[in-house]
Amino acid sequence: MAHGSFVTAINCMDGRTQLPVISFLKEKYGVDYVDSITEPGPIKFLARNQDGNTIASIRKRVAISVEKHGSGVIAIVGHHDCAGNPVGKETQLEQLEDSANLIKTWGYDVDIVKLWVDESWQVHEV
Numbered sequence: 001m002a003h004g005s006f007v008t009a010i011n012c013m014d015g016r017t018q019l020p021v022i023s024f025l026k027e028k029y030g031v032d033y034v035d036s037i038t039e040p041g042p043i044k045f046l047a048r049n050q051d052g053n054t055i056a057s058i059r060k061r062v063a064i065s066v067e068k069h070g071s072g073v074i075a076i077v078g079h080h081d082c083a084g085n086p087v088g089k090e091t092q093l094e095q096l097e098d099s100a101n102l103i104k105t106w107g108y109d110v111d112i113v114k115l116w117v118d119e120s121w122q123v124h125e126v
């Protein structure tokens, strides 16, 4: 594709997580661009699978990134000190797992990668 290569990040809206996640994904996958889909604490919504409007909005944006931009990776992100999802790391790791399981049901042929951003804004695959 002439317009470059993409992966997808379902990230928190928190400004502190944007550049670390983008840099991590560009380096790991060697892509030109990261499509960012942001909500306050998105894994809270995805793990619960209750707020239909929010999930539909996320899913619509994922569809554009995968179908129009050819993304083959969807990253989901939890992070330290999340105002939108104020629970501890262990709970967020469970939410990441549940979120990945929901996204798998959407049926895209993509890799799903779970990321944790720590208190130093370092990104870790979990």
Ligand SMILES: [Zn+2]
Residues within 6 Å of the ligand: 012, 013, 014, 040, 041, 079, 081, 082, 083, 084, 085
């Ligand atoms: Zn957050």
